[in-house]
Amino acid sequence: MQRALCSLTTFKKGHTINGEYFANLLKQLQKAIKSKRHGKLTKGVLFHQDNAPPHKSMVAMAAVRNCSFELVDHPPYSPNLAPSDYFLFPSMKKHLAGKQYQTDDEVISAVEDFFEGQDERLYTTGIQALQQRWKKRVDRRGDYVEK
Incomplete structure (x- = not known):
C-alpha cells in the first residue's frame, strides 16, 4: 500500500x-x-x-x-466543493466513531493512525468526487450542489 x-x-x-x-x-x-x-x-x-x-x-x-x-x-459559500468537508472528514469521523480519548495526544495519535492506514485510493476517490461536483455546479450554472 x-x-x-x-x-x-x-x-x-x-x-x-x-x-x-x-x-x-x-x-x-x-x-x-x-x-x-x-x-x-x-x-x-x-x-x-x-x-x-x-x-x-x-x-x-x-x-x-x-x-x-x-x-x-x-466559489464563496461552497463547502460542497471542499473534499475535506464532503469526503475526508466524514471518513475520519467514521474511523474515530465510538472511541473516547483522555488527552489531546491520544486524539492526535488516532488521527495519525487513520492517515497511516490510508493509501492513495482515499484521495483519488475524493478528487474524482470533486470533479463530479464541479460538473454539477457548472450544469446548474453555479447553483449550490449538496450531493
Whole structure:
C-alpha cells in the first residue's frame, strides 16, 4: 500500500491560524511534496483551499505564488466543493466513531493512525468526487450542489 499523505500538522489548543501561520504551512507542504514526489512532478501542483480569511490573506496568497502552486478557484459559500468537508472528514469521523480519548495526544495519535492506514485510493476517490461536483455546479450554472 502506498502512503499518500504528504504532511500532517497539529498545533496547540488555544492557538489560531492566521495568514502568516498558514503561509508557513504552505512552505512546509511544498518541501514535503518535493521530498515525497521527487522526480515525479512534471506539471506542478494544483492547490485547492476554501475562502477562509487566513487562506486569502496577502501573506498566504504570496506563499501560494512563491511555492508555484496553481490555485484552484473555490466559489464563496461552497463547502460542497471542499473534499475535506464532503469526503475526508466524514471518513475520519467514521474511523474515530465510538472511541473516547483522555488527552489531546491520544486524539492526535488516532488521527495519525487513520492517515497511516490510508493509501492513495482515499484521495483519488475524493478528487474524482470533486470533479463530479464541479460538473454539477457548472450544469446548474453555479447553483449550490449538496450531493
